[in-house]
Amino acid sequence: MHRFFIPEKSFENDQATISGDTAHQIIRVLRLTPGDQVVLLDNKGWEYQTVIKSITRDVVIGKIVNQVFGMGETSAKITLYQALLKNDKLEFVLQKGVELGVHSFVPFVSERCVAKKPSENRLERWRNIIKEAAEQSRRTCLPVLHQVISFEEACRKVLKPALILWEEEKTRGLKSLLRSPEFSNKKEISIFVGPEGGFTSFEIILANQHKIVSVGLGDRILRAETAGPTAISAIMYEKGELG
Amino acid sequence: MHRFFIPEKSFENDQATISGDTAHQIIRVLRLTPGDQVVLLDNKGWEYQTVIKSITRDVVIGKIVNQVFGMGETSAKITLYQALLKNDKLEFVLQKGVELGVHSFVPFVSERCVAKKPSENRLERWRNIIKEAAEQSRRTCLPVLHQVISFEEACRKVLKPALILWEEEKTRGLKSLLRSPEFSNKKEISIFVGPEGGFTSFEIILANQHKIVSVGLGDRILRAETAGPTAISAIMYEKGELG
Known part of the structure; x- marks a missing residue:
C-alpha cells in the first residue's frame, strides 16, 4: 500500500486533508480514486x-480507519557525516542510508572534496530522495538532512561516540571498535565518511583530537559511496536491527 | 597504481606481454608510457x-620487478544467488558484491522476475563490470559469474549452508542464524536474493525443502538491489572481514 508523509496539521480527528505534491502524486501519478486505501x-x-473519501482538482480527503504505531524506526540512532560526493553518488548514499535506518545526515566539505556545494534546488532534490526512500522502506520518521558544514565544524559539533572510516587504519577494525566499552552499549553513533579522494592525514589527526576514532573496513578498497552503506549495514547488524 | 588482471599465459619469467583490451586501456585511455608502473x-x-618497458601499437611489454601474494581475498567465500533484476540494478549488485568480497555470482530466474534473460553482449558487459570492480577494489582473484539458471535448479545445486532473504520471515533474523552452529564456523556461505517483487510463498517452501534457511533483515523494507549488499556487508562483518 502507498505510504505518504504529510504535515501534522493535515490531520483533524478522523480526517486527513492532503494537498500539494502528495495530492498531485495520488491524483495524477498513481490515479487513485475514492475507496482506495x-x-x-x-x-x-x-x-x-x-480510505480516500473524495478527490477534487488538487485536494484529497481521506477518512482514517485505523491508527498504529509503526515499527519502521531503529532504536539505534546513526548520524551519517558524509563528505560531499559527485551528485549521483551522494544521492545513492542518501537513499541507501534511509533504507538502512539512518537517523540523520550531515553533509560536509573536506579538503579533497571535488563536488560543489549544493544549490537550493539540489538540496530540495535530496530532501525528496530522502522522503521517497523513507516512504518506500516503511520508515515512520523522516531522516533529517542537516546543512552542509565544514569538516572542522563537523568534528567540533559531532555527538560521541563517533568513528571515522579511514582506509589507512590497519590496526583498529570496525568489529573490535563496535564491541569496545565506548561503543557497545551506545544507541547513538556518529560515523564520518570521506570524499572520493579520502581524508588527508591532517584531517584524521584533527578528528582523533576530537575523539573521533579512526577505523578500517578490511583489506578491500571500497568506493566512496559504498563505504557509508557498508559500515551502516555492519553497525545495524551489530545493534540487532537487521533481524 | 593501476591494476589489471591478465591471462596467466601473458607472464614469462620476469616479463609480461599485455595485449587486447588491457593494452588498449594502458596505451589509449590511460596513456601510460615506458617507465610507468x-x-x-x-x-x-x-x-x-x-615497470612498462616498451609500447607498440597494441602491445605493452612490462618487466616484473616484484611479486607479492595479495591481501585482497576474504577467507569467507560467499556465493550470491541473485534473481535477475532490471539491468542497472543487477549491475549495481555485481559491482558492490565484488567490492565487498563476493566469491561468485549465480544469477537465476524466479517466478516474479520481470527482467529478461541477458544476451551474450549483456553477459560480457557484466563480466567487465566484475573485472573493473575487482581491479579497483584490490581483489586478487576475479569473482566468477556463473550461467543464468532457474530458481529450482539453483535450489538443487546450492552449496550449504545457504540462506534466503525473505521479508515475511519475522521469527528468524540474520544475526541469530549466522551465530547458529550451522553457520557460525562455516567459511563458505550461499545467499539467495529475490527479484523486485520478492519470492512467492511456494518458492520459499521449495527453498526450505532444500535446507535453504529463510531469514529476515529487520523491519525496514530494502529495495531488491539493496538487500544483497546489505546482507553481504553483515556476513563479512560477522566473519571478521570488515576490519
Missing part, C-alpha cells in the same frame, strides 16, 4: 490507515 | 609490480 504518516511514528 | 594480477592471488 493509503497509509499516511505523521513523522512522529504513527501510521494512519486511510 | 602498474600492478598485474594473475587471478591466482599474486600481484606483480611491473
Whole structure:
C-alpha cells in the first residue's frame, strides 16, 4: 500500500486533508480514486490507515480507519557525516542510508572534496530522495538532512561516540571498535565518511583530537559511496536491527 | 597504481606481454608510457609490480620487478544467488558484491522476475563490470559469474549452508542464524536474493525443502538491489572481514 508523509496539521480527528505534491502524486501519478486505501504518516511514528473519501482538482480527503504505531524506526540512532560526493553518488548514499535506518545526515566539505556545494534546488532534490526512500522502506520518521558544514565544524559539533572510516587504519577494525566499552552499549553513533579522494592525514589527526576514532573496513578498497552503506549495514547488524 | 588482471599465459619469467583490451586501456585511455608502473594480477592471488618497458601499437611489454601474494581475498567465500533484476540494478549488485568480497555470482530466474534473460553482449558487459570492480577494489582473484539458471535448479545445486532473504520471515533474523552452529564456523556461505517483487510463498517452501534457511533483515523494507549488499556487508562483518 502507498505510504505518504504529510504535515501534522493535515490531520483533524478522523480526517486527513492532503494537498500539494502528495495530492498531485495520488491524483495524477498513481490515479487513485475514492475507496482506495493509503497509509499516511505523521513523522512522529504513527501510521494512519486511510480510505480516500473524495478527490477534487488538487485536494484529497481521506477518512482514517485505523491508527498504529509503526515499527519502521531503529532504536539505534546513526548520524551519517558524509563528505560531499559527485551528485549521483551522494544521492545513492542518501537513499541507501534511509533504507538502512539512518537517523540523520550531515553533509560536509573536506579538503579533497571535488563536488560543489549544493544549490537550493539540489538540496530540495535530496530532501525528496530522502522522503521517497523513507516512504518506500516503511520508515515512520523522516531522516533529517542537516546543512552542509565544514569538516572542522563537523568534528567540533559531532555527538560521541563517533568513528571515522579511514582506509589507512590497519590496526583498529570496525568489529573490535563496535564491541569496545565506548561503543557497545551506545544507541547513538556518529560515523564520518570521506570524499572520493579520502581524508588527508591532517584531517584524521584533527578528528582523533576530537575523539573521533579512526577505523578500517578490511583489506578491500571500497568506493566512496559504498563505504557509508557498508559500515551502516555492519553497525545495524551489530545493534540487532537487521533481524 | 593501476591494476589489471591478465591471462596467466601473458607472464614469462620476469616479463609480461599485455595485449587486447588491457593494452588498449594502458596505451589509449590511460596513456601510460615506458617507465610507468602498474600492478598485474594473475587471478591466482599474486600481484606483480611491473615497470612498462616498451609500447607498440597494441602491445605493452612490462618487466616484473616484484611479486607479492595479495591481501585482497576474504577467507569467507560467499556465493550470491541473485534473481535477475532490471539491468542497472543487477549491475549495481555485481559491482558492490565484488567490492565487498563476493566469491561468485549465480544469477537465476524466479517466478516474479520481470527482467529478461541477458544476451551474450549483456553477459560480457557484466563480466567487465566484475573485472573493473575487482581491479579497483584490490581483489586478487576475479569473482566468477556463473550461467543464468532457474530458481529450482539453483535450489538443487546450492552449496550449504545457504540462506534466503525473505521479508515475511519475522521469527528468524540474520544475526541469530549466522551465530547458529550451522553457520557460525562455516567459511563458505550461499545467499539467495529475490527479484523486485520478492519470492512467492511456494518458492520459499521449495527453498526450505532444500535446507535453504529463510531469514529476515529487520523491519525496514530494502529495495531488491539493496538487500544483497546489505546482507553481504553483515556476513563479512560477522566473519571478521570488515576490519
